[in-house]
Amino acid sequence: MPECAFAPWTDPGAEPLIRFRNVTKRFGDFTAVRDLTLDIYEHEFFALLGPSGCGKTTMMRMLAGFETPSSGHIELAGQNIVPVPPNKRAVNMMFQSYALFPHLNVWDNIAFGLKRDGMPKDALRERVAEMLKLTHLERFARRKPHQISGGQRQRVALARSLAKAPKLLLLDEPMGALDKKLRQETQFELMDIQEKTGTTFVIVTHDQEEAMTVASRVAVMDEGELIQVATPSAIYEAPNCVYVADFIGDVNIIEGAAHRAGEDRYTVHWADGQAPLMAASDKAFSPAQNAFLAIRPEKVLVTAERPADAVNAIQGRIHDIAYLGNISTYHVEVAGGRMLKAQTANTRRIENRGFTWENRVWLSWDSTAGVLLER
Template identity: 70%
Template sequence: MPANGAPIFAPWDDPAAKPLIRFENVTKRFGDFTAIDNLTLDIYEREFFALLGPSGCGKTTMMRMLAGFETPTEGKIYVGGQDMGPIAPNQRPVNMMFQSYALFPHLSVYENIAFGLRRDGKPKDEIHHRVEEMLRMVRLQKFAKRKPHQISGGQRQRVALARSLAKEPKLLLLDEPLGALDAKLREDTQFELMDIQENTGTTFVIVTHDQEEAMTVASRIAVMDEGKVMQVSTPDRIYEFPDNAYVADFIGDVNLIEGRSSAAIDETVQIEWAEGQQAITAQTSRAITAGQKVFYAIRPEKVTISPDRPADAVNAAQGKILDIAYLGNLSTYHVQLPTGQVIKSQMANTRRISRRPYTWEDEVWVSWTKTGGSVLEG
């Protein structure tokens, strides 16, 4: 339970919870190309779910199938327990917000939001009440009479969101919704999206290639590659406990070391990884066998840099600082070992740059704990 006593939102851990969306053995082919390969996935009500992956991994195809713009070659998609196969796109309890926002340039902000409600033949009073409610929610009351070209990109994004939510869909699909915004505005809008999603209770499914965006907004993330889901989990587990080398490498910055492992004894393995370097001692719950090829993934912030070898270091290697990436609040040190292997170590810049403790060509030690990284099967 959180400190305020509210229950933790984790329906995916509840065996009795029924998913709002179910992809069941879904395959989608375009000619000889398989865009989605036998995919099974559950998404729960009130989730902010992210489909994350590089261009061409199948995430947009998944969303288009959910919206009804594409039909699965094999398998079924259910929303609220209903097979969506025979349901036309405009009859689904789903709305979609496109990257381009697709606002009507000749209509005011108010009329853009009201458009879907008018098309459904809602009474005038009900339309007015709902549009006013949406304008308040996205904080655009003062801009109701303006046309899209008279407001900023961030405001247009909020108009598109309000229009998408006006009909109270069970499910809102967002296709790279923040891609056109600059970095600062994108960050602010991410938190606005989270607040709106929580306040409305609508299930959001967002397609993005931006790892930071997915990590910020999502309750869970599906990391995709070549039509397959490589891992589905909460952002913290995706980052700290990746299932495989692909996920470890795709999410954030990582040191990915290839080696051969000893057999696991009491959940501890030794990984031989470079000539002249001591074996890495690591903890793992995986059933690793002797001589097995493995990848060891450790995040740069878990690697400590020091002028001398720490007396209590379980894992340590000596090298020379090859490069320094200064990121304002952080610096990443690229330490090259005698073997040529580069290990990245990240440190918070608690001092001004003129007082930085290490610089190029310095001889240093990098070290990390037994539990600092993940052992992944090769």
């Protein structure tokens, strides 16, 4: 979902669709989710992102009703749903495996839940036709799952999940089985379907790119706790700690001692014999406080000579080059053996590029390019 005027989380009067309140989930001595409080709003495409074992799937299973919180409560549309059984919740879940019935064709797979609920035949036919159209599966309606592609099976599972018009759809690693190109295409299809239906989607994923592409907001988790909840651009551009900066995309982390150098400006003393780095920060740091300067590689300029107007400039030697087609990433060894990364867009053909291994280069960036973090 592109970031735009839709931002109910900024409105103090907006009522969340989902409320987690001091939710803890233990499995014996292991705490999977720890005292977690979170609001998710209607029509959001919300992503739970984190490494394996961080608690994101446990959160989703509690929403679905497959797990019960050890303490705290969960509300859906103002109702405490903890005592409500899974089949009585206005929630549906799409599993990573898709769980399609192999002996039923696409039409019957989509219709299955509606038939079990006793929907009248005319209304059922109309609803299935609507779902087939929504997911562009009309011409595959009479095929069985093994006769269609992985991406098409994913859309069948999505259509079946949406057929009962749930208030909330939970997606557990829904694109994990797809190859990269198909996964990227499917992400945009998912966003389009979510926007058309207005259903609130909550997706669990460990794929940063997927979360950043589809979500209105992302919750980065670690060891059962929420580390940061924000829009994709805020998560990327303004991480609140080293863990988030390092988990999302590529980043350079330079540790040093921060000293105030004016209003919202600090110098970072990072290596003996090296000029301090200048960083902007609206957070207050005490004199000589240990700090971490996080700079994304694409914000670092690589040049043969030191730019005359550079606020921050470090000289180093190219140790390695990763050529990725559209971009090249230079791994540059600087003072103290530290390795910094800089990315450049490959706008010229490879034989015309200026740098290679062992070249001495300058890395430079503006004082506002990085984020100064205290932990």
